[in-house]
Amino acid sequence: RRVRYAVVGLGHLALEEIIPALFACKKSKLTALVSDSPEKMQKVARQYGIKAENCYTYQTYDKLKDNMEVDVIYIVLPNSLHKEYVIRGAKAGKHILCEKPMAISAKECEEMIAACNKANVKLMVAYRIQYQPHNRKLRDLVKDKTFGVPKFVEACNSQSSANPAHWRHKIALAGGGALPDIGLYCLNTTRFILGEEPTEVFAYQYSTPGNPLFTEVEELVSWQMRFPSGVIANCSTDYNVHESRRYRVMCDRGWLNMDKAYAYKGQKLTTAKADGKMEKQEEIGLAEINQFGAEMDHFSECILKNKRPFTPGEEGLQDHIIMEAIYKSAKEGKPAKIVKRADANTHG
Numbered sequence: 001r002r003v004r005y006a007v008v009g010l011g012h013l014a015l016e017e018i019i020p021a022l023f024a025c026k027k028s029k030l031t032a033l034v035s036d037s038p039e040k041m042q043k044v045a046r047q048y049g050i051k052a053e054n055c056y057t058y059q060t061y062d063k064l065k066d067n068m069e070v071d072v073i074y075i076v077l078p079n080s081l082h083k084e085y086v087i088r089g090a091k092a093g094k095h096i097l098c099e100k101p102m103a104i105s106a107k108e109c110e111e112m113i114a115a116c117n118k119a120n121v122k123l124m125v126a127y128r129i130q131y132q133p134h135n136r137k138l139r140d141l142v143k144d145k146t147f148g149v150p151k152f153v154e155a156c157n158s159q160s161s162a163n164p165a166h167w168r169h170k171i172a173l174a175g176g177g178a179l180p181d182i183g184l185y186c187l188n189t190t191r192f193i194l195g196e197e198p199t200e201v202f203a204y205q206y207s208t209p210g211n212p213l214f215t216e217v218e219e220l221v222s223w224q225m226r227f228p229s230g231v232i233a234n235c236s237t238d239y240n241v242h243e244s245r246r247y248r249v250m251c252d253r254g255w256l257n258m259d260k261a262y263a264y265k266g267q268k269l270t271t272a273k274a275d276g277k278m279e280k281q282e283e284i285g286l287a288e289i290n291q292f293g294a295e296m297d298h299f300s301e302c303i304l305k306n307k308r309p310f311t312p313g314e315e316g317l318q319d320h321i322i323m324e325a326i327y328k329s330a331k332e333g334k335p336a337k338i339v340k341r342a343d344a345n346t347h348g
């Protein structure tokens with residue numbers, strides 16, 4: 001059977017990516033909607049054949065408890081609302097898929113994990129890159145040491161934004177600027193591909209003075225992460241730069257490069273292997289899949305087979321612990337240590 005989803009928040013991501021992807025899924029389907037805009041919800045319900053009695057507002061959200069046609073609640077709201085809607089959703093007895101960043105602090109993540117454990121429901125964070133074939137392939141090649149021992153990672157995720165009134169530029173709703181929104185991809189993907197955890201970070205932060213986009217949240221964060229194996233990752237993110245979404249892993253016998261690494265599609269994986277004094281470059285072509293569909297079908301399978309999700313709440317917690325260290329380092333102008341915690345999802 002297909003696992004049945006309620007989507008909470010009908011903004012850009014939900015309408016343009018998640019809901020269409022649900023209709024291409026093999027193990028998941030859309031059965032309910034939650035929004036504070038009745039006109040928008042009616043239009044979406046008509047378009048996708050959702051019953052009127054399966055349409056909820058934020059006030060009637062808790063009544064999902066009595067809806068036997070919903071197994072999973074997918075939270076696609078501004079970041080600072082994730083905690084409340086995850087906890088209310090868990091209390092309604094539903095499994096929870098939560099958009100990234102998981103919350104606006106590590107403390108909030110802990111409360112969300114505890115609420116889901118208490119309610120005995122599964123919690124997954126929507127880290128779609130970890131379900132994307134090119135990124136998974138690169139991770140396997142690093143793990144197998146096909147190009148030798150990794151030494152450096154360089155990762156960048158930047159884009160330009162134009163609307164200072166958007167919630168992404170309000171600290172109370174976003175929790176931060178470029179770092180938790182898009183820099184998070186550099187952080188989470190580096191941890192994923194290396195399969196180990198940073199022990200220390202060193203960061204710089206900058207916002208162009210007088211730019212109304214950055215009166216509340218930061219524009220640029222650049223940081224280094226030091227890993228136990230000796231790998232150093234150089235990561236950067238900026239809200240005021242032409243789109244650049246890439247990373248490269250430099251190893252002793254070659255490199256692996258991912259262009260459009262964090263985009264919804266168009267990933268390009270190129271490798272170079274030392275070949276005597278020459279190098280052999282190759283593009284590794286793989287079929288594209290819908291990342292959102294793959295991520296939701298993974299969660300559905302976990303529910304059907306009672307398995308732990310690949311990116312559980314503890315994965316979100318670990319990223320928030322590291323992001324807090326990044327901000328601390330930038331503020332204090334010195335490296336910040338990351339202490340391993342038993343309650344977070346850690347590699348290695």
Ligand code: NAD
Pocket residue numbers: 009010011012013014076077078079081099100101126128167173181
């Ligand atoms: P959006 O602004 O397009 O949509 C947000 C939705 O939340 C809207 O429907 C809005 O009406 C609703 N909302 C409810 N209360 C609100 C409030 N107080 N203020 C503002 N909006 C409110 O945002 P989005 O781009 O769809 O992002 C939603 C979430 O998805 C965020 O957590 C974001 O980080 C995440 N996201 C993830 C990806 C990804 O690739 N995984 C991509 C984009 C966004």
